[in-house]
Structures are given as C-alpha cells and as structure tokens.
Amino acid sequence: MRMSAMSAERSLSPKDIVSCGLCIGCGACGGMLNAGNALRFDQYGQYKPRRDAPGYGRRTDRFARTCPFSPFAMNEDEIAQDRFPDARQMDEHIGAFEAAFVGYVAEGEFRGLGSSGGMVSWVAAELLRCGMVDGVAHVGGVDGAGHPYFDYRISRAVADVRAGAKSRYYPVELSGVLDEIRTVPGRYAIVGIPCFIKAINLARAEEPVLAERIVHTLGLFCGHMKSARFVESLAWQMAAGTDEVEKVDYRVKDPRRPANWYTAEIGLIDGRTRRKDWWHLSDGDWGAGFFQNSACNFCDDVVAETADIAFGDAWVEPYSSDGRGTNVVVIRSLILNELIQEAARKDRLNLTEVDADLVRRTQAAGFRQRREGLAYRLTWARAGVSPRKRVRPSTAIPFRRKLTYRCRAAISWWSHRIFYIARTLERPRLYVQWARFALYVYHALAYSRGSMGALADRLASLFPSRRDTAL
C-alpha cells in the first residue's frame, strides 16, 4: 500500500492520543508498547494502552502512521483510493463500492442466530467453507462471570464462526489476534467496526506479513462504541449484582416485534436470565450517547469505508418492522461481490440491489452525528492532538441543534464519571437517577418531549433560527 507523503517524519506516542481523548482502544499499537497484555481496562471500563508500558510515551513516526485517530495517518478516502481504485460507484457518504443490497441469509440458521440478517456470519463461514481463508478473527463470548465478557478470537471452523454471531456493544481489542496472525502462517479474514478496519489497513501498510495474511476485511456499520460499564448498568437496572452476570445478549431476537425494538438479556451465574427492553432502560436510547467512547466524537466513518465488505441493519421501513432482521450490505471487493451474487442466484441469500441513497437513509442518525454534529464539535476548543477529519468545522446549524449535540456530548462524558462514582460508593441509584434525568433533558431537546420539550419549543418559536429537523 502506498504511504501518504504527509505522514512521513511526524511523530506521536500512544500517550499523546490517550491524553486528548482520541484513543478508541483498538490495540493496533499493542506491538509497539513492548509489554505483555499491552492494553488494559481503565477506570471507566474502556481499553487503553498500559501507562507503564515502555512504549507508552515513546513518540515514533510509525505510531503516528498507524493509529486510526492520528492526524498523520492516511484517512479513509486515501486508504479506499489505494484499495478500491476501480470501484464502480462512489458516494460521499458510502465511499467507493461495487454494489449494495438489502436482505438476509435464506439458508440455514444464520438469520435466526444473527443480530440482523445473519450476513456477517454467513460471509465469514462461506470464506472458511470455500477454503478462501484459514481463520476468521471476530468477537465471541468469554466463559465465566466478570469482565471481559467478550473478546477477539480466531475461529477456524464454521461452527465456531456461527457460535460467535451477534453484535457486541462492548470494548474489544485487536492486539492478541494480530499477534496470532503474525505468528501463525495462513490467510485470515477480520470482522471489525470501521475504526478497527482502518487500523488494520494502516497496520497492513506497515507490516508485509499482515498485508499478505489478512486477505479479507468485513466491516460493521457503527453508531458508537460503549464502555464495559453498560453491562453493569444493565445488571443494576435488572435488579442483579454486577458480579452475578455471566452472559450478555444485547439484542434478543423476537420475530413478532419490530427489529428496532431492542431487548437486552443477561444470564446470571445461577442459570436464571433477566430481560429488559432498551426503551425501559435509563441509558437505553442509543442516540443519547451513554457510555460512548470519547474518540467516537471525532469519527467520520459510519459504514466501514475501508472494508472489503460492510454490513449494517436496514433501519428503514419495511425492513425495520421485520423482527427477523434485515441487513444492508455494501460490497467493495470484486471477489466478494462475485461470491455473494453467485449465492443470491442460487437463492442461498435473499438480496435486493439498492442505491447509495437507500444505504445512507438506513443510517440517517449516524450520518447526522458524524457530518453535521462532527462539523460543530470540531469548532469546540480542545487541548492536545488536533484530529484531521474529512469534515470541515462549522457552526452553521440552529441553536437548538447545537444544544442537542452539546447535551449528547455531556451525557457521554458524564456517564463514565457518574457511573464511576456510583460504583465506587456502591450506590446504583445515584447513576440510574442521574441517567433518567439526563435522558429527560436529551429527549426534550431532541424530540420536544415532556414539559421541558414544550418549553424548548416555545423558546425556539420566540427566537427562530433555521428550521430544526428531527434527530
């Protein structure tokens, strides 16, 4: 892969990125830290490089070229230009791609086992089945109670890929699987959220062994990454102890209910399970940003623009009402396009081709947050490394929208800290009641809910600015 000229001779350290809130905890720098277990959970339940690692404060050009949030690394457009120079289609939001589809897996149990239409597990399993890879790096459950509940592992059998189905809104890191790929020869596919896939592409540009062995990247669309504390909050709100939780299912599937009515389920060590709809959780509105990693405030890739293929949920009607789950799939690699089209011709997959506009509409809120919202956040004063984004700073949005973005950012920031205090004092109600109030304010601003929402509407009518649109 070509190295961007501007990335040469610029140095940064993991400490520089962590201290300004730009570390997502992907673990791609693991090899540069020169320490065992190079990443650890911090006090807020997010992976961070170990502060006592010899490489933590060492500034290098290499780190600056490979951290996905480094301003000196190639951006998504530059990586995509290298990887997919001849893509048939190009879209400002979706990036370069060959074809896009909505649909689901028609054969076997993939759809029933998956969080959405089961397409990620199907593609991963098909790559193994056809001998196109020897292993798939993805995320599965860890046995036993306590953190971590999930981790990255390499599955080498179709059954293990299928067992790893479902979305995990939980911190995971890549250092272990990257080490295994460096050590064990073979061809690998990796499943990851957009910033992780970007990190993998940057690592491939540095290390020929990774470039040779990682032959397919499977991206997941992404809203934001949550901290490990979300699991503990689920336990608190389902009247269970945090140390009793053994298993977590963020999205229990129920074909009788709309796909976007998420239900979370926790499995306890005594074998009992507890369930709650996300809408009844004080922190269950995804858009409010509870437990969001601060780096996500500076992300501009919703649809894994540097992945060979990317998958999301088709969050538009009629698909969002279908509780069986429907994917939206963006294909960028010619080989995977052929594999998928062939399976669709044989009715193994049920897919309908769609255009970029439909893909964009399935992720409308994500794009607002990472285009309009990002442009506004880039105008805020901040110390340390300045992120280099594809979005220009701008304050050209109505006052009410600014307040909503401010409120979301405040909820993200405070949720980590209030939870930390409540956890330390062993006072769950402190956090849960704060979260309820924070959600009330957010809903008033974003959706005009409640008496505070009515008041906000009246104030907005007294001081009109450009028309608000729903978030």
Ligand SMILES: Cc1cc2nc3c(=O)[nH]c(=O)nc-3n(C[C@H](O)[C@H](O)[C@H](O)COP(=O)(O)OP(=O)(O)OC[C@H]3O[C@@H](n4cnc5c(N)ncnc54)[C@H](O)[C@@H]3O)c2cc1C
């Ligand atoms: C943090 C996060 C945020 C997301 N945000 C959005 C969003 O805003 N909009 C949207 O449309 N879709 C989003 N997704 C993707 C969505 O949840 C589904 O994963 C996707 O639609 C694929 O569904 P499926 O049924 O095809 O996958 P499945 O067949 O259920 O397979 C999922 C695969 O992904 C792997 N996996 C699960 N969690 C992770 C993880 N954290 N990191 C790497 N691999 C993982 C599993 O091991 C499995 O191989 C998000 C996913 C994650 C993890």
Ligand code: SF4
């Ligand atoms: S929102 Fe962006 S930075 Fe945050 S986890 Fe998702 S892809 Fe990574």
